[in-house]
Amino acid sequence: MANSKGTRRRFGAIRQLRSGRFQIRYPDPETGLPRNGEETYPTKTDAEVALTLIEADIKRGKWVDPDAGQVNFGGFADTWLKERGLADRTLERYEGVLRLYIRPTFGVGTVAEVTAAKVRSWRTGLLDAEVGPATVAKSYRVLRAILYTAVDDGLIERNPCRIKGAAAEDSAERPVLTVEEVYAVAEVIEPRYRALVLMAAFSTLRFGEFAALRRRDVDLEKGIVRVRQAQAELQTGKLKLKRPKSEAGVRPVAFPASIVKELAEHLRWFGESGSAGRVFVGPRGGLLRRSNFHDVWTTALRKSGVDWTRALGETGAESIRFHDLRHTGNTLAADTGASTRELMHRMGHSTMDAALRYQHMRGERDLLIAGGMEKAIAKARGTGRAKRATKPKPPEPSGA
Structure with a gap:
C-alpha cells in the first residue's frame, strides 16, 4: 500500500511507497486520466527527474504510450506484410524469412519485448547455427523494417535493431566470364537458346525480362x-507478368551489331509469330521457365570446356549461374568507359536518390556502349579465325 502522503507538483505527483521507493503519477496526454509510472525509483530526486523527462516528451510530442508496445509481434508482422504492397516474388521471400528466421524467436512475444539485447542474441544464434551471412543480413533488414514501422506507429520509442553493419551483405564476388567463354557456352547450348545466352551477356537483361x-x-x-514487362516465377510454379521491379527497369537497351544478326536468325527459327509473339519460348512452344532452363544451362556449361566451378571466397566451388552473364555484361560495359548512371540505365537499377532515378540517359551514349562491346567481341573472336555460322539449326520436326 502507498503512503498517504504525497508531494504535489505543477506536473504530476510523487508518493513514497511502504517499501521506501518512490512512485510517479501523471496525466495521460491522450485521455487526460491519471496514470502511474511504469517503474518506481530509489530516491525522490530520481522520481522528479523521471517526471521532468516525461513532461518534456509530452510537450515535444515525443511521448510514447508504454502500453502501446504490448501488441503481439507476430500479428503486427503479418499486418506489416499485407500493407507493404510487395511484388509476389518479394512477398514470398519476406514470408520465408519471417517464417524461418524471425518468428521462432519473436513471434509469440510483444513488440515491446523485442529489445536490443534480444536482437543481438538472435542474430548471433543464427550465425552460430551456420545460417548463411547473406540470409542473416536479409533477416535483420526485414526485422529492422518491421520495427521502424512500430516506431512510426508509436508502439515503441526507438528501434532496437542498432547493430552496426548487420544489414550489409558481405557476399562473395560472382564470377565474370570472358567474351570467349560466353561464346563457348553459346556454341554448345541447344540452338534455340544460343541468342538468349549472347543477349544475356551483351544486353544484361534479367531472365524474367527475356x-x-x-x-x-x-x-x-x-x-x-x-x-x-518481366515474368515472375513463384515458388508454386505460377507464372505472372508484371512491370519491372522499379521505374528504372522500364528502359531501352542497345546491344552489339553482331548480336543483331544472331537475334534476327533466332526470331526466324524460334520466335513466336506476330508483333505480340514472344521472342524466347520453351522447346515445345511453352513459356520460358527458369526452373526448366536450369538443366539446359548446366549441361551447356559442362560441354563448353569453361571452368564451370569457381572458388568464391570461403564458400568453396560454386557453379556459374545464368545470372552471372548479366554481371559479365555489366563489367564489360564498365570497361568501355560507361558512367555509373549509364550502367544503372542498362541494368535497370534504381537508386534512393530520386533525381537519379528519373533522369534518363541519352540513347546515343547507350549505342556507344554497345559499340564498345562489339569491339571487344571482334577482338576476342579474331578476324583471322574460322567463325561459326550464325544461323542456328532449324528445330527438329514435332514428335522426332
Missing part, C-alpha cells in the same frame, strides 16, 4: 530492345 520480351519490343534496325 521471358516477357515480345517481337514488338525488338528493333533490329537500331539494335535495341525495350523492356516493358
Whole structure:
C-alpha cells in the first residue's frame, strides 16, 4: 500500500511507497486520466527527474504510450506484410524469412519485448547455427523494417535493431566470364537458346525480362530492345507478368551489331509469330521457365570446356549461374568507359536518390556502349579465325 502522503507538483505527483521507493503519477496526454509510472525509483530526486523527462516528451510530442508496445509481434508482422504492397516474388521471400528466421524467436512475444539485447542474441544464434551471412543480413533488414514501422506507429520509442553493419551483405564476388567463354557456352547450348545466352551477356537483361520480351519490343534496325514487362516465377510454379521491379527497369537497351544478326536468325527459327509473339519460348512452344532452363544451362556449361566451378571466397566451388552473364555484361560495359548512371540505365537499377532515378540517359551514349562491346567481341573472336555460322539449326520436326 502507498503512503498517504504525497508531494504535489505543477506536473504530476510523487508518493513514497511502504517499501521506501518512490512512485510517479501523471496525466495521460491522450485521455487526460491519471496514470502511474511504469517503474518506481530509489530516491525522490530520481522520481522528479523521471517526471521532468516525461513532461518534456509530452510537450515535444515525443511521448510514447508504454502500453502501446504490448501488441503481439507476430500479428503486427503479418499486418506489416499485407500493407507493404510487395511484388509476389518479394512477398514470398519476406514470408520465408519471417517464417524461418524471425518468428521462432519473436513471434509469440510483444513488440515491446523485442529489445536490443534480444536482437543481438538472435542474430548471433543464427550465425552460430551456420545460417548463411547473406540470409542473416536479409533477416535483420526485414526485422529492422518491421520495427521502424512500430516506431512510426508509436508502439515503441526507438528501434532496437542498432547493430552496426548487420544489414550489409558481405557476399562473395560472382564470377565474370570472358567474351570467349560466353561464346563457348553459346556454341554448345541447344540452338534455340544460343541468342538468349549472347543477349544475356551483351544486353544484361534479367531472365524474367527475356521471358516477357515480345517481337514488338525488338528493333533490329537500331539494335535495341525495350523492356516493358518481366515474368515472375513463384515458388508454386505460377507464372505472372508484371512491370519491372522499379521505374528504372522500364528502359531501352542497345546491344552489339553482331548480336543483331544472331537475334534476327533466332526470331526466324524460334520466335513466336506476330508483333505480340514472344521472342524466347520453351522447346515445345511453352513459356520460358527458369526452373526448366536450369538443366539446359548446366549441361551447356559442362560441354563448353569453361571452368564451370569457381572458388568464391570461403564458400568453396560454386557453379556459374545464368545470372552471372548479366554481371559479365555489366563489367564489360564498365570497361568501355560507361558512367555509373549509364550502367544503372542498362541494368535497370534504381537508386534512393530520386533525381537519379528519373533522369534518363541519352540513347546515343547507350549505342556507344554497345559499340564498345562489339569491339571487344571482334577482338576476342579474331578476324583471322574460322567463325561459326550464325544461323542456328532449324528445330527438329514435332514428335522426332
